[in-house]
Amino acid sequence: MHKKDAMLMIKFGKPTFLRDVGNAVRNGNPVLVNDVQEYLDPGLDPILLHSEFKGEGGIMQIKLGEALADYD
Numbered sequence: 001m002h003k004k005d006a007m008l009m010i011k012f013g014k015p016t017f018l019r020d021v022g023n024a025v026r027n028g029n030p031v032l033v034n035d036v037q038e039y040l041d042p043g044l045d046p047i048l049l050h051s052e053f054k055g056e057g058g059i060m061q062i063k064l065g066e067a068l069a070d071y072d
Contacts, residue, residue, distance in 0.1 A: 011035050018043045022064040025071060 008024045009032045010017060018041065024031045025047070043065045045051070052071045055061040062071040 007032060009034060018065045022067055022069045025062065025069045
């Protein structure tokens with residue numbers, strides 16, 4: 001399905017989890033999260049709830065943790 005895309009497969013508890021997800025969002029790459037338990041990192045809420053907004057210059061952005069990522 002995503003042969004051309006660089007699908008990122010990461011473990012949920014990885015220390016750089018949110019940064020890796022943010023990089024995938026910026027680059028438009030799909031993410032597969034392994035080892036998901038009942039608890040989800042609240043940093044994923046903006047993605048799961050589609051909380052994007054227009055930032056400076058009218059560019060759609062999403063807030064991941066403390067960082068902003070361009071989102072389309």
